Amino acid sequence: MGEIRVGFVGCGRISDLHQMGYRGISNGRITAVCDKNKTRAQSKASEWGITRVYTDYDDMLGDPEIDMVELLVPHHLHASMVIDACRAGKHVSVQKPMANSSKDAKSMVDAAEKANVKLRIYENFIFYEPFLIARKMIDEGEIGTPQMIRIHFSTGTRETGWKIPLEAWAWRFDEKKCGGGPLVFDHGYHLFSLARYFMGDAERISTWIDRSSVLPFISIDAPATVMIKFKDVRKYGVMDFCYTPSIKIDSDHYADDNRIEIVGEKGIILINRCTAKTIDLPELMIYSDGKTRAIPIKHVGWENSFIGCTRHFLSVLENGGSPMLDGKCGKAVLDMSLAAQASALKHHEVLLSEYT
Secondary structure: OOOEEEEEEOOOOOHHHHHHHHOOOOOEEEEEEEOOOHHHHHHHHHHHOOOEEEOOHHHHHOOOOOOEEEEOOOHHHHHHHHHHHHHOOOEEEEEOOOOOOHHHHHHHHHHHHHHOOOEEEEOOHHHOHHHHHHHHHHHOOOOOOEEEEEEEEEEOEOOOOOOOOOHHHHHHHOHHHHOOOHHHHHHHHHHHHHHHHHHOOEEEEEEEEOOEEEEOOEEEOOOEEEEEEEOOOOOEEEEEEEOOOOOEOEOOOOOEEEEEEEEEOOEEEEEOOOOOEOOOOOOEEEEEOOEEEEOOOOOOOOHHHHHHHHHHHHHHHHHOOOOOOEHHHHHHHHHHHHHHHHHHHHOOOEEHHHHO
């Protein structure tokens, strides 16, 4: 379809990583920006060399010079804004989590199918090179059939990295807007996506979620543990979330410690690097045939996962096919997250079939 003209909706801090994928390419270009805060929109437009600035989303959707919208807005706005974009004939890339309910997610999928436009959920984790190479190693049988995945996440404090304004976080503590807690539901979408990427669809989930005080009258959903039984036989997973603000973490972006271990019938893969630099080990390792070896990684910067994610979708729009996390796959990940929330509230395991 030639050069894909993109409208950015939401000019907050995360937009700086999203726009990197459009640099130095010929098949995609940011044509316009939209934000209710006109000063913020104009600032980004000036920084990125863009002349079209909108403060009204409907006005942007009426622009015939825009082929696709990149939605970087709070979660509770995703469903209505995706549906409106589809009706306007625009392809859509929407930030994770896809929506706050399975019903809304289905409406988004239906709207894209009816309008014959592409819908994808922006999930950069599965485009991070250590994860991509780990998946390739599994597909090539280097550890045999995976039986267990262990995913760890903890927060920390950074002395380096970028500044994130309070307004970028405040709405995440409002569960009506966020859809759930900022760790298990919000950040957790990344981790449920990785679990599904490596192990397939889930069958049932059991969860414990505790609370930790952040500020007076404000708490966060951690520590927490999630257990997953996948549909394939003898495939299981465990995820843990910790709120540990006293741990100093070296990061150019978020001060998050994410690590993964995948145990197969004849070997183990360890991914020791994600957003931040924590444990002093190679980014990707494999234990097999009685030996441990490091796997070389070319692109370890976190920004590369955003670049890869953006360019993948542009390639799909240009050449056809389906994005790696299309609407239906995005809903499957969302349902895992919703099941985890429900399990913690009900104090028993939850079947994923309840959300299909």
